[in-house]
Amino acid sequence: MTPKVHVKSGDKVVVLSGKDKGKQGKILTVFPKESRVIVEGVNIVKRHTKPNRQNQQGGIIEKEAPINSSNVMLVCPRCNKPTRIAKKFLQDGQKVRQCKKCNEVIDK
Incomplete structure (x- = not known):
């Protein structure tokens, strides 16, 4: 049985705790099994990538990482x-x- 998540993809949310507390963003992806969400512009991490077909140059890429769904609250x-x-x-x-x-x- 998958756990329930109170937000859906596309919802506008505000972050309640962590280093990005108070930031608002749109939910890009929801992972209900892990009870985690990816919020646009929140929890940015840097990844070192090798050159490949999609990314010819490689280098350091910044992207959003998942945060726990209990740390976000829906904005009406x-x-x-x-x-x-x-x-x-x-x-x-x-x-x-x-x-x-x-x-x-x-x-x-």
């Missing part, structure tokens, strides 16, 4: 504040995420 698109989410069932049986601060449905 309507009220633009970091918020917890509530699960809500619509009348057609669809389960959606809802902002705890403004009660706006996040998933459309």
